[in-house]
Amino acid sequence: MDVIINKIHQLTANIRAFELISATPVALPSFEAGAHIDVHLKNGLIRQYSLSNCCSETHRYVIGVLHDDNSRGGSRCIHTEYQEGDRLTIGEPRNLFELHPNTKQAVLFAGGIGITPILAMAYRLKHQQIPFELHYFVRSHEMIAFYGNLTEHFAEQIHFHIQDQPETQCDMKQVLKNISTQRHLYVCGPTGFMQFVMDSAQQAGWSPEQLHQEHFVAQQINESENKAFTIEVLGSDLKIEVHPHQTATQALLENGFDVPVSCEQGICGTCMIRVVAGIPDHRDVFMTDDEHALNNQFTPCCSRAKTKNLVIDLT
């Protein structure tokens, strides 16, 4: 659907918030805290951005975008090629990072740009009068995004942990000591940060059902170690060679099989397909370890094969 960029706010030196409103008289579809939208950029890329505003708002979506120095073209494009008043094409909100329905207390952890879905969760929890704490980790005070929103709406819940201010260091043991089963933990941020939070929670005795995370960044893979493998599509006689330099989706496309893709990094799950035989080499961060262990589906945008051949079902 088409939206208009109504306002752009420079939140930090390299983070901007984009307020999107409907381009037609039709209201925007509703969303739940933790949801994201696909943004179709004018350079042809599709990128996912979390919605940061309160999900009770029906007149706008707010996304926060980090202009990443290592941008593969998505964040650079939206920062440099879009102004207020421009149109954007987006997908309907989808939620892969929902608040668990049993959440009666919560602890939210955000690292850097990971504040974007966490902020929407904070609005929702406050609206539902569910007690929570919000721990926001940044390198310096200038890198705090949505500072005004956080201090205005969540003065009692927000704790800033600023790397260059040692006195603000987080006492993880203290924060995580209450492991009541109705207390849920939500974390979003860089991979290392999320791993640190998840490891700390597990060591403190939290169960996996209480822990929820959202990935922004794909797994780091050394592609020079890629090996060729073949794919058979159930019901077809073709044996499709996936060369080391290409992805399974590229090889499938060359042979006339179009698999829908979005992030192309193993984050969103859009491309997931069923595996009937063979063992995938999972490189996504979308599925859980348990789902990976089943080896009955894989993400062909980034994952490969441990066996010489994979048989997939595209029906």
Ligand code: FES
């Ligand atoms: S396209 Fe997003 S996981 Fe494959």
